[in-house]
Amino acid sequence: MTVLSLADTVNFDDLKTGVPPQGWTAAKTGEGNPKWEVVAHDSAPSKPNVLKQSGEAAYPLCIKDDTSIKDGFVQVKFKPVSGKVDQAGGVIWRCEDADNYYIARANVLEDNVTIYHTIKGKRVSFKNIDTKVAPGLWHILRVDFAGNRFTVTFDGRKVIEATDESLSKAGKVGVWTKADSVTLFDDFSFGAAASD
Secondary structure (H helix, E strand, C coil): CCCEEEEEEECCCCCCCCCCCCCEEEEEEEEEECCEEEEECCCCCCCCEEEEECCEEEEEEEEECCCCECCEEEEEEEEEEECCCCCEEEEEEEEEECCEEEEEEEECCCCEEEEEEEECCEEEEEEEEECCCCCCCCEEEEEEEECCEEEEEECCEEEEEEECCCCCCCEEEEEECCECCEEEEEEEEEEEECCC
Protein backbone atom coordinates (compact mmCIF):
# COMPACT_ATOMS: atom_id res chain seq x y z
CA MET A 1 0.00 0.00 0.00
CA THR A 2 1.44 3.35 -1.03
CA VAL A 3 1.67 5.93 1.72
CA LEU A 4 0.69 9.39 0.49
CA SER A 5 2.55 12.41 1.75
CA LEU A 6 0.13 14.81 0.10
CA ALA A 7 -3.46 14.37 -1.02
CA ASP A 8 -5.85 17.07 -2.10
CA THR A 9 -9.31 17.32 -3.65
CA VAL A 10 -10.64 20.16 -5.79
CA ASN A 11 -14.45 20.32 -5.98
CA PHE A 12 -14.65 23.68 -7.83
CA ASP A 13 -17.34 24.91 -5.42
CA ASP A 14 -15.48 27.98 -4.13
CA LEU A 15 -14.32 29.09 -7.59
CA LYS A 16 -15.78 31.81 -9.79
CA THR A 17 -18.26 30.50 -12.37
CA GLY A 18 -18.26 31.26 -16.09
CA VAL A 19 -14.46 31.20 -16.40
CA PRO A 20 -11.69 28.55 -16.25
CA PRO A 21 -10.79 27.55 -12.68
CA GLN A 22 -8.29 29.81 -10.94
CA GLY A 23 -4.95 28.05 -10.48
CA TRP A 24 -5.43 25.90 -13.60
CA THR A 25 -4.24 26.32 -17.18
CA ALA A 26 -6.90 25.69 -19.83
CA ALA A 27 -5.05 24.28 -22.83
CA LYS A 28 -5.24 22.00 -25.84
CA THR A 29 -3.10 19.57 -27.78
CA GLY A 30 -3.47 20.22 -31.50
CA GLU A 31 -5.95 22.55 -33.17
CA GLY A 32 -9.27 23.90 -31.99
CA ASN A 33 -11.02 26.05 -29.41
CA PRO A 34 -11.67 24.31 -26.11
CA LYS A 35 -13.98 26.00 -23.60
CA TRP A 36 -13.22 25.21 -19.98
CA GLU A 37 -15.37 26.89 -17.32
CA VAL A 38 -16.66 26.38 -13.82
CA VAL A 39 -20.45 26.10 -13.87
CA ALA A 40 -23.22 25.27 -11.40
CA HIS A 41 -24.86 21.93 -12.20
CA ASP A 42 -27.78 20.17 -10.51
CA SER A 43 -26.18 16.74 -10.81
CA ALA A 44 -22.81 17.71 -9.28
CA PRO A 45 -21.55 14.99 -6.89
CA SER A 46 -20.43 17.80 -4.56
CA LYS A 47 -22.73 20.74 -5.15
CA PRO A 48 -23.02 23.28 -6.57
CA ASN A 49 -20.18 23.52 -9.14
CA VAL A 50 -18.43 21.38 -11.71
CA LEU A 51 -15.73 21.96 -14.32
CA LYS A 52 -17.22 21.81 -17.83
CA GLN A 53 -15.56 21.45 -21.22
CA SER A 54 -17.91 22.43 -24.04
CA GLY A 55 -15.64 23.66 -26.86
CA GLU A 56 -14.10 21.68 -29.69
CA ALA A 57 -10.41 20.89 -30.12
CA ALA A 58 -8.27 17.89 -30.96
CA TYR A 59 -7.56 17.27 -27.26
CA PRO A 60 -8.76 19.85 -24.71
CA LEU A 61 -6.97 19.64 -21.36
CA CYS A 62 -7.00 21.60 -18.12
CA ILE A 63 -3.82 21.44 -16.05
CA LYS A 64 -3.54 22.03 -12.28
CA ASP A 65 -0.75 24.58 -12.06
CA ASP A 66 0.82 24.03 -8.65
CA THR A 67 1.33 20.26 -8.92
CA SER A 68 4.51 18.24 -9.42
CA ILE A 69 4.07 14.51 -8.85
CA LYS A 70 6.33 11.69 -9.96
CA ASP A 71 4.68 8.76 -8.14
CA GLY A 72 1.16 8.90 -6.71
CA PHE A 73 -2.40 8.98 -7.97
CA VAL A 74 -4.92 11.13 -9.80
CA GLN A 75 -8.69 10.62 -9.74
CA VAL A 76 -11.77 12.44 -11.00
CA LYS A 77 -15.53 12.03 -11.22
CA PHE A 78 -16.71 12.80 -14.74
CA LYS A 79 -20.00 12.82 -16.63
CA PRO A 80 -20.06 12.50 -20.43
CA VAL A 81 -22.92 14.73 -21.58
CA SER A 82 -22.79 14.80 -25.40
CA GLY A 83 -20.62 14.68 -28.50
CA LYS A 84 -21.00 13.31 -32.01
CA VAL A 85 -17.33 12.66 -32.73
CA ASP A 86 -16.45 11.64 -29.19
CA GLN A 87 -17.79 11.43 -25.65
CA ALA A 88 -14.75 11.05 -23.45
CA GLY A 89 -13.36 12.02 -20.08
CA GLY A 90 -9.86 11.48 -18.80
CA VAL A 91 -7.09 12.33 -16.37
CA ILE A 92 -3.52 13.33 -17.16
CA TRP A 93 -0.33 13.00 -15.12
CA ARG A 94 3.41 13.65 -15.39
CA CYS A 95 2.38 16.52 -17.62
CA GLU A 96 5.30 18.67 -18.78
CA ASP A 97 3.14 20.86 -21.05
CA ALA A 98 0.17 20.61 -23.45
CA ASP A 99 2.16 18.32 -25.77
CA ASN A 100 3.79 15.90 -23.30
CA TYR A 101 1.82 13.87 -20.73
CA TYR A 102 0.17 10.55 -19.89
CA ILE A 103 -3.61 10.10 -20.25
CA ALA A 104 -6.13 7.53 -19.12
CA ARG A 105 -9.57 8.04 -20.56
CA ALA A 106 -12.98 6.38 -20.77
CA ASN A 107 -15.03 6.71 -23.95
CA VAL A 108 -18.81 6.32 -24.26
CA LEU A 109 -18.92 5.86 -28.03
CA GLU A 110 -16.21 3.17 -28.02
CA ASP A 111 -17.14 1.59 -24.65
CA ASN A 112 -13.53 1.31 -23.60
CA VAL A 113 -10.87 2.62 -21.26
CA THR A 114 -7.44 3.39 -22.73
CA ILE A 115 -4.06 4.54 -21.43
CA TYR A 116 -1.81 6.65 -23.67
CA HIS A 117 1.31 8.74 -23.71
CA THR A 118 1.41 11.99 -25.66
CA ILE A 119 4.91 12.96 -26.75
CA LYS A 120 5.50 16.16 -28.77
CA GLY A 121 1.76 16.31 -29.44
CA LYS A 122 1.48 12.74 -30.77
CA ARG A 123 -0.85 10.45 -28.82
CA VAL A 124 -0.09 6.72 -28.73
CA SER A 125 -2.10 4.11 -26.82
CA PHE A 126 -0.27 1.34 -25.02
CA LYS A 127 -3.17 -0.59 -23.50
CA ASN A 128 -6.95 -0.58 -23.58
CA ILE A 129 -9.87 -2.66 -22.41
CA ASP A 130 -13.46 -2.90 -23.59
CA THR A 131 -15.84 -1.92 -20.79
CA LYS A 132 -19.27 -0.29 -20.73
CA VAL A 133 -19.11 3.51 -20.30
CA ALA A 134 -22.68 4.74 -19.83
CA PRO A 135 -23.58 8.20 -21.18
CA GLY A 136 -25.14 10.83 -18.93
CA LEU A 137 -23.93 9.23 -15.68
CA TRP A 138 -21.14 10.13 -13.27
CA HIS A 139 -18.15 7.79 -13.37
CA ILE A 140 -14.94 7.62 -11.34
CA LEU A 141 -11.61 7.29 -13.15
CA ARG A 142 -8.38 6.81 -11.19
CA VAL A 143 -4.76 6.11 -12.06
CA ASP A 144 -2.10 5.02 -9.59
CA PHE A 145 1.43 5.47 -10.94
CA ALA A 146 4.83 4.45 -9.59
CA GLY A 147 7.94 4.36 -11.72
CA ASN A 148 6.99 2.76 -15.05
CA ARG A 149 3.92 0.97 -13.66
CA PHE A 150 0.35 2.23 -14.01
CA THR A 151 -2.95 0.93 -12.66
CA VAL A 152 -6.22 2.33 -14.03
CA THR A 153 -9.42 1.92 -12.03
CA PHE A 154 -12.84 2.69 -13.53
CA ASP A 155 -15.92 2.90 -11.30
CA GLY A 156 -14.10 1.03 -8.55
CA ARG A 157 -12.89 -1.82 -10.77
CA LYS A 158 -9.27 -2.29 -11.77
CA VAL A 159 -9.33 -2.37 -15.58
CA ILE A 160 -5.74 -1.80 -16.76
CA GLU A 161 -2.27 -2.61 -15.50
CA ALA A 162 0.45 -1.41 -17.84
CA THR A 163 4.05 -0.29 -18.05
CA ASP A 164 5.66 2.47 -20.11
CA GLU A 165 8.99 4.28 -20.02
CA SER A 166 8.17 7.47 -21.95
CA LEU A 167 7.80 10.03 -19.15
CA SER A 168 9.67 9.36 -15.93
CA LYS A 169 9.94 12.82 -14.35
CA ALA A 170 7.53 14.50 -11.97
CA GLY A 171 4.86 16.57 -13.69
CA LYS A 172 1.50 18.22 -13.33
CA VAL A 173 -1.91 16.53 -13.18
CA GLY A 174 -5.21 17.51 -14.76
CA VAL A 175 -8.23 16.52 -16.82
CA TRP A 176 -8.70 15.85 -20.53
CA THR A 177 -11.34 15.39 -23.24
CA LYS A 178 -11.37 14.85 -26.98
CA ALA A 179 -12.90 16.54 -30.01
CA ASP A 180 -16.49 17.73 -29.39
CA SER A 181 -16.97 15.95 -26.06
CA VAL A 182 -19.08 17.95 -23.65
CA THR A 183 -17.90 16.59 -20.31
CA LEU A 184 -18.39 17.58 -16.67
CA PHE A 185 -15.73 17.00 -14.01
CA ASP A 186 -15.96 17.14 -10.22
CA ASP A 187 -14.06 16.04 -7.10
CA PHE A 188 -10.62 16.05 -8.72
CA SER A 189 -8.21 14.31 -6.33
CA PHE A 190 -4.48 13.78 -6.48
CA GLY A 191 -1.65 12.78 -4.19
CA ALA A 192 2.05 12.09 -4.14
CA ALA A 193 3.62 8.97 -2.72
CA ALA A 194 5.79 9.56 0.33
CA SER A 195 9.47 9.31 -0.51
CA ASP A 196 11.55 6.79 1.41
